[in-house]
Amino acid sequence: MNLTVAPRLAFLALTFAAPASFVAPVLSQDKPAPAANSTAAPTRTWDARSVEALKAVTAAEISPDGAFVAYVLSVPRIAGRDEDGVAWSELHVLDRVPTSGNTTARDRTFVGGKVNVSAVEWLPSGDEIAFLAKRDGDKQTSLYTISLSGGEARKRVELETAISAYSLSPDGKRAALVATPPDSADKKKWTEKGFKQSVFEEDTKSSRLWIAELSEGGAKPRMLDGDGSVHGVAWSPVDDRIAISVSLTPQVDDEYMQQRIRVVSAADGSVLARVENPGKMGAFSWSPDGSMLAMSTAADIHDPFAGRLAIVPATGGVPLQVLEPDYDGDVTAFAWQSPQALLYTASHGTASSFEKVAIDLGHGAGWRVLVSQGNGHVFGTFSLSRDGQHGGFVVQRPEHPPELYTMSHGDAMAERRTDSNPWTREYRFARQEVVVHKARDGVELQGILVRPLDEEKGKRYPLILCVHGGPEAHESNGWLTNYSRPGQMAAAKGIAVFYPNYRGSTGRGVAFSKLSQGDAAGKEFDDLVDAVDHLIASGLVDKDKVGITGGSYGGYATAWCSTRYSERFAAGVMFVGISNKLSKVGTTDIPNEEFYVHALKRPWEEWDFFLDRSPIRHAEKSRTPLLILGGKDDTRVDPGQSKELYRWLKLRGQAPVRLVQYPGEGHGNRRACSRLDYCVRSMQWMEHYLLGPGGEMPPYDVTYPDAPPAR
Numbered sequence: 001m002n003l004t005v006a007p008r009l010a011f012l013a014l015t016f017a018a019p020a021s022f023v024a025p026v027l028s029q030d031k032p033a034p035a036a037n038s039t040a041a042p043t044r045t046w047d048a049r050s051v052e053a054l055k056a057v058t059a060a061e062i063s064p065d066g067a068f069v070a071y072v073l074s075v076p077r078i079a080g081r082d083e084d085g086v087a088w089s090e091l092h093v094l095d096r097v098p099t100s101g102n103t104t105a106r107d108r109t110f111v112g113g114k115v116n117v118s119a120v121e122w123l124p125s126g127d128e129i130a131f132l133a134k135r136d137g138d139k140q141t142s143l144y145t146i147s148l149s150g151g152e153a154r155k156r157v158e159l160e161t162a163i164s165a166y167s168l169s170p171d172g173k174r175a176a177l178v179a180t181p182p183d184s185a186d187k188k189k190w191t192e193k194g195f196k197q198s199v200f201e202e203d204t205k206s207s208r209l210w211i212a213e214l215s216e217g218g219a220k221p222r223m224l225d226g227d228g229s230v231h232g233v234a235w236s237p238v239d240d241r242i243a244i245s246v247s248l249t250p251q252v253d254d255e256y257m258q259q260r261i262r263v264v265s266a267a268d269g270s271v272l273a274r275v276e277n278p279g280k281m282g283a284f285s286w287s288p289d290g291s292m293l294a295m296s297t298a299a300d301i302h303d304p305f306a307g308r309l310a311i312v313p314a315t316g317g318v319p320l321q322v323l324e325p326d327y328d329g330d331v332t333a334f335a336w337q338s339p340q341a342l343l344y345t346a347s348h349g350t351a352s353s354f355e356k357v358a359i360d361l362g363h364g365a366g367w368r369v370l371v372s373q374g375n376g377h378v379f380g381t382f383s384l385s386r387d388g389q390h391g392g393f394v395v396q397r398p399e400h401p402p403e404l405y406t407m408s409h410g411d412a413m414a415e416r417r418t419d420s421n422p423w424t425r426e427y428r429f430a431r432q433e434v435v436v437h438k439a440r441d442g443v444e445l446q447g448i449l450v451r452p453l454d455e456e457k458g459k460r461y462p463l464i465l466c467v468h469g470g471p472e473a474h475e476s477n478g479w480l481t482n483y484s485r486p487g488q489m490a491a492a493k494g495i496a497v498f499y500p501n502y503r504g505s506t507g508r509g510v511a512f513s514k515l516s517q518g519d520a521a522g523k524e525f526d527d528l529v530d531a532v533d534h535l536i537a538s539g540l541v542d543k544d545k546v547g548i549t550g551g552s553y554g555g556y557a558t559a560w561c562s563t564r565y566s567e568r569f570a571a572g573v574m575f576v577g578i579s580n581k582l583s584k585v586g587t588t589d590i591p592n593e594e595f596y597v598h599a600l601k602r603p604w605e606e607w608d609f610f611l612d613r614s615p616i617r618h619a620e621k622s623r624t625p626l627l628i629l630g631g632k633d634d635t636r637v638d639p640g641q642s643k644e645l646y647r648w649l650k651l652r653g654q655a656p657v658r659l660v661q662y663p664g665e666g667h668g669n670r671r672a673c674s675r676l677d678y679c680v681r682s683m684q685w686m687e688h689y690l691l692g693p694g695g696e697m698p699p700y701d702v703t704y705p706d707a708p709p710a711r
Helices: 048-052 185-192 252-257 422-426 487-492 523-537 553-561 581-587 591-599 607-612 615-621 639-652 672-691
Strands: 056-062 068-075 088-095 107-111 118-122 128-133 142-147 154-157 165-168 174-179 208-213 229-235 241-247 260-265 271-275 281-286 292-297 308-313 330-338 341-348 351-359 365-371 378-384 390-397 400-408 432-438 444-450 461-467 496-501 541-551 571-575 626-631 657-662
Touching: 048 487, 048 672, 056 118, 056 378, 056 390, 068 118, 068 390, 068 400, 088 128, 107 128, 118 165, 128 165, 154 174, 165 229, 174 229, 174 241, 208 229, 229 252, 229 281, 241 281, 252 591, 260 281, 260 292, 281 330, 292 330, 308 330, 308 341, 330 378, 341 378, 351 378, 432 523, 444 487, 444 523, 461 523, 461 553, 461 672, 487 496, 487 672, 496 523, 523 541, 523 553, 541 553, 541 672, 553 571, 553 615, 553 626, 571 672, 581 591, 581 607, 581 639, 615 639, 626 639, 626 672, 639 657, 657 672
Parallel strands: 056 400, 461 496, 461 541, 541 571, 571 626, 626 657
Antiparallel strands: 056 068, 068 088, 088 107, 118 128, 128 142, 142 154, 165 174, 174 208, 229 241, 241 260, 260 271, 281 292, 292 308, 330 341, 341 351, 351 365, 378 390, 390 400, 432 444, 444 496
């Protein structure tokens, strides 16, 4: 399936028909893939090292005949044991059904070990798998293929610069590639002599479209002429037309807000059709007969998330939304089942569904649910076989990180096929449930509560409010524990954790996602306090032991609640967060995205408003011990935001404050050591102020737990 990757979120995510105090019960335990089970009751509890070791399936591509599923498995490096770096990504292949004579399907590692595989795609013949990787000896990321029968992977295309995306021709003999042009010989010469200056936002290169033959000894890859910077690519399934997504410049702001689809000729790059989608766009894909394109798009320029499913004739024009304008969910992934039907997954608040829509241009669309929300699955990406009868899915649940699932026509539910972390059966899980409550102005809100492990009835517990970023993101009732999200780790210490979907979150349609626009830190963050009050009123939470944490916009929420609402919070851990709304606009790489889908006004139009909604403006109110963390190379939220808040709070001297920065990290930590340090520090801070003595800060040197044995 030619389906491009949706653009990155700006920041580090059907409503429940229930009364305000409704609490949905925890979902039943998922049935794991066949594996040896211990009969002993689990005894271990979650900590930083156990969370660090979790593997996860990140992509699933089913073969054209539906017999096999290729999937990518993320394998973490273990800090202190492995060389520091990002997680490895392996290529595995699962037989969708057991082969003759075997009772279980084979699951084979095709490209494993110290590798980073991405962008997996089956060749049309179904006997080879293509992928991108930078392997031993490669200077840049190249295009490889590996035979389904095994053997070593073959490098099929190598350019002077890294290949960022690709799509195969209908016969599998050529590939359309996305890569930047190489530097000129003259520039290379001067760079080697030490001239390495950069010209801000001017010397960044636009990515271009290339055509390459996959046969050995074929013609040299050729770069096609064209305007703008190319991001995604999808070759028509029937001819030599190629759909590309293009922005005017390679700047992230333009990628977010100005990305548009163009249909071009594979022969010379000439534009054959233009698609004029409004605002943000995500993935796009050709219909099997090449007559239409489907895409995920924003409803308008002010829609913060590309969650509308739309189609457009391949001749171009304005996309037509195929679901009702007031559809109270967000489409998260889709695929063509036939030229007349699309299957898609959607978020509905904290839940997820799998649905189908029949396409009839000019006569509307027929819609039905295949797997309803409340089924317990949180669907991620998926792919379909050529006949549309079999699918491979990435699914997570409260009891496990993303795994591979499969489903065929007629099945009532997708079935789990991988068990990437069998050792987690040794671990105890705290109860996780969906909570629905009312904001002070009557708006219905949702969130997910992880209750303290071994909770005693009638006892009140500390709480950590874990706020998602965006705010165009949301929390689903799936796996909620990682290096920056305390979940099961905090619950094991006797601390409740609540993940709120405050107004402005996605997953509940366009109208709900716009409720916070033009009112930064207003009602959206009042929702956070209202969530805490609801949990206090329920009898679970100790009002004097409430902490808050979050990254990016969640970091902004943490800074706001640690200053403006400081009397309500006993501890805060802010990650890559905003502290000054004025300087934020002047230093971020997405100022126009900020304007169109968040602020709706420029700083010079209301200076006082922007300052008043800045945590630094309320530093004198702060009595909340605050730990501030972030990457030193963050371009989304400049590290200066952390420094500003640190300095203001330090000068005031009314509460403990500490700033920790991670060299080489950007908007979120990617390397193993940075992640473990963050996890250990943040939990130490929360335990000290919510469970421990409080007062002076804990030592700035932390003790890292021993590395776990190889799993």
